[in-house]
Amino acid sequence: MLFTLAFLEAASVFAAVCVLIMMRQHPSMLGLGVPAAVAPALAVSGCCLVSFYYNDLYEVGALRDVKKVAPRLLQSLGLTFLLLGASETLLPGVKLSAPLLASTFLVVVGLVVPLRAVSHGLMTRRAAAQRVVILGTGPLACKIVEEIERAPRLPYSVVGMMDDGGPAAAPPWLSGALHPLPVRALEDMERLIGQLRPDRLVVALSERRGRLPVWTLLSSCATGLQVEDGIEFYERLTRKLAIESLRPSFLIFHRVLQKSRLQLAVRRTLSLAVAAAGLVLATPLMALVAVLVKLDSRGPVFFIQERVGLRGRIFRLIKFRTMQGDPPGDHDVWRRDDQSRLTRLGAWLRDQHLDELPQFFNVLKGDMDMVGPRPEMACNVQSMTEHIPYYGLRHTVRPGMTGWAQIKQGYALSQAEVTEKMRYDLYYIKHMSLWLDLRILLATARIVLFGRNA
Incomplete structure (x- = not known):
């Protein structure tokens, strides 16, 4: 989504600045001014991207928290015009008059603010935390809970766990969790799912042989419940691999080492x-x-x-x-x-x-x-x-x-x-x-x- 937003902002600013320049040069024949408008428009859109990136406007937090956007946007616009001033010195084809700069300022604000508002709405809608039940209480399950609780921006909330060790007792590391988590024995999986009504099951069992509730997972999938492997879920959350929990088969069948x-x-x-x-x-x-x-x-x-x-x-x-x-x-x-x-x-x-x-x-x-x-x-x-x-x-x-x-x-x-x-x-x-x-x-x-x- 962040890449799409950056592309839309750059493309919108580029097109709008092209139109502005052509209207000032050839109001009645817009097409004739295209070549002369390309270099300044590229400079403006490029400077906007650099400024927005430097001021963290392409971070997830900036899309979810409206209060962060306004000051960062003002800082970015100031940096944009400083960069444009340098561009005029370094690039002969980039010439922007004071009236054109003022118009550009209004255009950038007029385009970026609505795009940001739409992005915020989409992000907020998506941010409703999915209820997650984790199968397992071992090291991988522990890492997943820690990552979710450490990063509130993640759209997940752990609502329960299945203890793959037998007794339905919370492991010691859960004592410091921000929210108390119900922990049940793996045999009570169907009952816990019925009580908690999760959106996603994450399979993070320390040992699957003889312990994986295959038929319960299949029936859960049939009802629309999302079931995901713990290794892959952790990878999506953190952009790293849980190497202590990796099996060689994961590396082999995911073709991790095979490059064309x-x-x-x-x-x-x-x-x-x-x-x-x-x-x-x-x-x-x-x-x-x-x-x-x-x-x-x-x-x-x-x-x-x-x-x-x-x-x-x-x-x-x-x-x-x-x-x-x-x-x-x-x-x-x-x-x-x-x-x-x-x-x-x-x-x-x-x-x-x-x-x-x-x-x-x-x-x-x-x-x-x-x-x-x-x-x-x-x-x-x-x-x-x-x-x-x-x-x-x-x-x-x-x-x-x-x-x-x-x-x-x-x-x-x-x-x-x-x-x-x-x-x-x-x-x-x-x-x-x-x-x-x-x-x-x-x-x-x-x-x-x-x-x-x-």
Whole structure:
């Protein structure tokens, strides 16, 4: 829905600005002004999209809470006209007079406000929380309840659970739940469904063999009740995979690891194009950073470290040096333990993500792609593989300069955080596509340029 809204807003603003310009130039012959109107209209619609995205107007919360929209919309319009001013300087074909800017302001408000009102109405109608009963009280069921209670914006409400352990007693972790949940034995499933009248059943049993109430689930489906696998439900909620509860059969039958040659070729082409363009644009900045690193502290400009890439191949990752006396490449150390050795410049380079710029060379060389799981130090991989489920599957794709886990989780400071990143990494591997890569690149650009998360 958010993508549709962004497209409708951009298309509406583009068309309206085209008409405005043509009416001012050729009131009686609108068609003659089309070529001259395209560049300014593209500039206005593009600046609107960037401004709206930066001010979080394409977040679900902004559609559901009307109070958030007005101030963000005003901020976005102000930023839009600042960007348009820069566009006139940088792009010769974009010329907008003061009267045209005023008309554009009114047009944008006149188009965006009704679209937002309709979107709010649709979102509010859809937001009536579905009543959910969860089959199971194990780790996966626990995660699902926690995620729903932690995010009130989700259109779900857990109204009951089925204890797959036998006795109808609430497990200890439910004591901290926001709302008391009735927990019944699995044998009482039909009675609980009749009492609670749920909209959806989520099957999150720890063990299904001999415990799955197949015929009750079939009859529930026949009455219109939605039945969903717990793994897939959790995946939809969180955009990550519950790796501790995954069975190998899920990965096999969902073809998580099977990607077409065409898909891989398109992704590789995108990576090469973005890396080449990024290297050209960043060369002056990289030269300046190299000089500053050399002046700031003694030591080499670049830090080279062995990382694990596609199919477990070891490659040499290039970064700008950010620490005094960097440890050798096989030294196992968490990022938090390095803070005392950061140089004055190094801390700033890390905060701005500028220390990663030399990795454009790794992408062009073929060691990495622009998007993918972040490559881990070779010395850590064996330990991670032993302690984190499916960790070795990260090496079925090229590592990336940025990735789904990077924009969702950030840097990992412990094994628990590496495990959380693995949940996102496996989600990315399952859903790997050109569209997802573009989305990640856009979110990364937002973080780097504006210092804000996606």
